[in-house]
Amino acid sequence: MSPFKSSLYRRLLLWFGIGNLLVLFLGSLLTRGFIDYTTAKEIDWVALAQSADVAYESGGVNALADWSMQQRNDGIEATLYEKGQPLSPIRLHPSIERSLSGWLDADKDVVLHPYPGLYVAVQQVTGDDGRARQLVALSRSHARIAPQTRQLILWGVQLTLLLVLIGLLSWWVARSVARPVEALRDATRRMAAGELSTRVGRRRGDKHDELAQLAYDFDTMAERIEALVAHDRGVLQDLSHELRSPLARLHLILNFAQRSQSPDEAEPYFLQAEQEIDRLDRMTGEMLALSRLEGGIPGMNRERLDLDELVRTCVAQAELEAGVRQVLLQMHASAPLLMTGSPLLLERAVGNLIANAIKFSPVGGVVELSVQAVQGNAELSIRDHGPGVPEAELASLFRPFYRGSNAVRADGHGVGLAIVQRVVQVHGGEIRAENVPGGGLRVTLRLPMLAAAENGGPLL
Numbered sequence: 001m002s003p004f005k006s007s008l009y010r011r012l013l014l015w016f017g018i019g020n021l022l023v024l025f026l027g028s029l030l031t032r033g034f035i036d037y038t039t040a041k042e043i044d045w046v047a048l049a050q051s052a053d054v055a056y057e058s059g060g061v062n063a064l065a066d067w068s069m070q071q072r073n074d075g076i077e078a079t080l081y082e083k084g085q086p087l088s089p090i091r092l093h094p095s096i097e098r099s100l101s102g103w104l105d106a107d108k109d110v111v112l113h114p115y116p117g118l119y120v121a122v123q124q125v126t127g128d129d130g131r132a133r134q135l136v137a138l139s140r141s142h143a144r145i146a147p148q149t150r151q152l153i154l155w156g157v158q159l160t161l162l163l164v165l166i167g168l169l170s171w172w173v174a175r176s177v178a179r180p181v182e183a184l185r186d187a188t189r190r191m192a193a194g195e196l197s198t199r200v201g202r203r204r205g206d207k208h209d210e211l212a213q214l215a216y217d218f219d220t221m222a223e224r225i226e227a228l229v230a231h232d233r234g235v236l237q238d239l240s241h242e243l244r245s246p247l248a249r250l251h252l253i254l255n256f257a258q259r260s261q262s263p264d265e266a267e268p269y270f271l272q273a274e275q276e277i278d279r280l281d282r283m284t285g286e287m288l289a290l291s292r293l294e295g296g297i298p299g300m301n302r303e304r305l306d307l308d309e310l311v312r313t314c315v316a317q318a319e320l321e322a323g324v325r326q327v328l329l330q331m332h333a334s335a336p337l338l339m340t341g342s343p344l345l346l347e348r349a350v351g352n353l354i355a356n357a358i359k360f361s362p363v364g365g366v367v368e369l370s371v372q373a374v375q376g377n378a379e380l381s382i383r384d385h386g387p388g389v390p391e392a393e394l395a396s397l398f399r400p401f402y403r404g405s406n407a408v409r410a411d412g413h414g415v416g417l418a419i420v421q422r423v424v425q426v427h428g429g430e431i432r433a434e435n436v437p438g439g440g441l442r443v444t445l446r447l448p449m450l451a452a453a454e455n456g457g458p459l460l
Contacts (some may be wrong), residue, residue: 369383
């Protein structure tokens with residue numbers, strides 16, 4: 001990620017820029033006031049007037065102008081007046097200029113403080129040539145500070161402000177970064193200790209910087225881990241419960257086989273034991289498949305497929321079992337229905353539905369399959385003519401290890417429909433089961449189809 005796209009980076013850059021601007025502004029604003037109230041040598045107006053007169057008499061107007069420029073650099077606006085006229089340019093406020101003639105006519109020394117922070121001085125001086133002149137000076141301070149001292153004070157104030165602002169900004173940055181990092185560290189420790197309900201997002205408020213995003217990602221990870229662990233615990237509990245009965249039967253069968261007097265007498269028991277072992281193997285395989293689906297089936301390969309063709313393949317595979325049970329499979333399809341998904345998972349789901357319909361169909365019964373497009377979705381409907389499911393049990397039909405009251409005498413472990421539902425969900429579809437008037441159960445699943453513009457595209 002580019003640092004300029006980082007909200008945290010922008011915020012730090014902005015605050016440091018603002019800090020520098022504040023240093024410049026406050027430094028220039030406060031330095032002058034600080035200088036005004038700094039103890040320094042009082043301005044000697046008499047000596048200043050004599051210095052101006054010496055400059056004027058030694059070099060005339062030009063020398064006086066140079067002297068005035070030097071005083072201006074020291075913070076004093078000053079020049080000499082003779083017969084009421086300035087001998088070099090001076091910048092005066094209009095209100096002071098209007099009052100100046102009266103002060104000059106008074107022929108006496110005057111030091112006034114007409115405005116806050118402003119001093120006006122009129123100092124009488126007589127030159128070596130015997131002429132009377134008057135120094136007119138304006139100063140922001142009643143004290144005179146050397147240029148070197150002024151510069152040192154300026155740098156001192158600016159350095160102090162800079163250090164204060166840098167300290168405040170550093171404290172703010174350290175606090176804003178350390179607190180969420182500490183919260184993440186604490187949450188990580190609690191997660192490692194087994195407290196899977198740990199979350200840190202609520203501590204970050206409404207911020208949207210990188211640390212808030214990290215907290216959000218941590219919460220997402222924690223929720224995922226908690227869900228997976230809870231699921232795995234549930235699967236383990238269900239599996240241990242379901243394995244208890246076949247293991248007990250297997251133990252009993254092997255006990256009978258050990259008591260047999262001859263191999264011929266023990267052979268039926270061993271055949272039953274083999275069947276129980278196969279049953280345990282199928283149950284374990286189905287539970288592992290369901291657990292993998294619940295875990296998000298990482299790496300599921302998706303490709304373009306025709307649902308109509310896939311269902312026909314599943315029907316052909318189920319023909320043998322249907323023939324043994326004397327059940328007729330009837331399929332109705334309108335046109336190819338293109339979609340993307342995992343052929344292996346979808347074949348297993350459709351195969352489970354067909355096998356379930358055959359299992360509960362009466363001898364000589366019919367299983368009806370219909371594939372059609374409905375509102376942009378591929379819809380597969382499988383109906384049997386069996387006993388159906390009590391209405392109160394329909395909501396639990398897709399729960400792992402659930403076996404309805406009508407399935408007590410049927411083979412199975414109650415996992416097949418749960419696998420079907422999870423396969424449909426990971427393909428973005430939905431599934432529902434309903435009793436059909438006249439008898440039987442209809443299971444309908446809908447899967448999103450490819451848009452018309454995608455029908456000729458490459459495989460995903």
